[in-house]
Amino acid sequence: MAPKEDQIAVDPDFYTLADDYQPDDFQSETTSLTSSIAKGRLENGRRYQAMKDNYWGPSDEQQFEAFEIGHLVFLVLDHNEPNPLFHSPIKEKPKHILDIGTGKGSWAVDVADLYPDATVRGVDIFPPPVTWMPRNCVFEVDDVLREWTWRDPFDFIHLRVMCGAFTDEGWDQVYRRAYDALEPGGWIEHMELDVRAFSDDGTLTEDKNLYSWGDIFIGCAKRAGQSLLTQETMRGAIEKAGFVDDRILKEAGQLQNAHWNTALEGWAMWLLTHHGAPKPWTREEVQVYLAKIREELRDPHIHAYELARRVWARKPTLEEQKAKEAKVKTEPAP
Ligand SMILES: C[S@@+](CC[C@H](N)C(=O)[O-])C[C@H]1O[C@@H](n2cnc3c(N)ncnc32)[C@H](O)[C@@H]1O
Secondary structure, three states: OOOOOEEEEOOOOEEEOOOOOOOOOOOOEEOOOOHHHHHEEEEEOEOOOOOOOOOOOOHHHHHHHHHHHHHHHHHHHHHOOOOOOOOOOOOOOOOOEEEEEOOHHHHHHHHHHHOOOOOOEEEEOOOOOOEEEOOEEEEOOOOOOOOOOOOOEEEEEEEEOOOOOOHHHHHHHHHHHHHHHHEEEEEEEEEEOOOEEOOOOOOOOOOOOOHHHHHHHHHHHHHHOOOOHHHHHHHHHHOOOOOEEEEEEEEEEOOOOHHHHHHHHHHHHHHHHHOOOOOOOOHHHHHHHHHHHHHHOOOOOOOOOOEEEEEEOOOOOHHHHHHHHHHHHOOOOO
């Protein structure tokens, strides 16, 4: 596809790496990603990132396609909103925006187009497969659990579908870092999916594979030491980090066939082959199971839906922070 006038070409072998990230096969801090990080690792016919060994999601063409479909689904879900990309009332002219776990980078690219004067950074443990992007968009390969080295404070930090990426302590750390890295008054916004499918009219009955689908993965992730119930815990964790004015929006959407069909194997393969119960499943067992799920997804008699939740919250202004500190000092010790 031809680039737009204000887009620049990206050499997919050349990304910015975090300052101090220098595994053995890297020559410098900003370096060619022809090494193991760009190649990832192959498992059960899928490509996974090679930076961490316990993240469930593949980073390959099929999953990037699923991210793109997901991005479109989220835009459609919010098509009545003044800004379907996010709900936070950020300032009119933001300078620095961060997208954590940017995936294919579609959100970061759209937001960079929306705010041509801002720098929009997308960070991920695998390089997004982009060839053209706006000049003001920067992709970086890094693990956000490592020390953050961005110098300019952000006006807005965004996360979407990061469930199962961190332990509860990891989440606390990420939100705390986001708090520290934001300007006073800056915003955080996190959107998550519930991995379970529901139906209100009883058409998703207990005998269906889709009925227990979500709980199977919640169990696998638990055995892997991560939680897939992020959408239930994120509001409390965001508040705990010190954010205020938090708002939550729960949305229910019909199971979207294209998104599920493309994403399905990627969601399932690593968790089931590593942490399936009563023992890890084989690749073939996973494929047989997915064939049954696909059949149920095609069944027009099952009216299943899934939940999405969005939390957005503000870092207090300097005055609010001072007022809070003063209150803590003047309160008598218990
Ligand atoms: C399910 S994808 C969602 C991608 C994107 N946010 C979207 O909504 O399309 C989650 C992304 O988080 C990335 N990720 C997982 N753990 C991470 C970490 N520790 N640091 C940075 N990115 C991470 C994964 O590589 C993956 O691309």
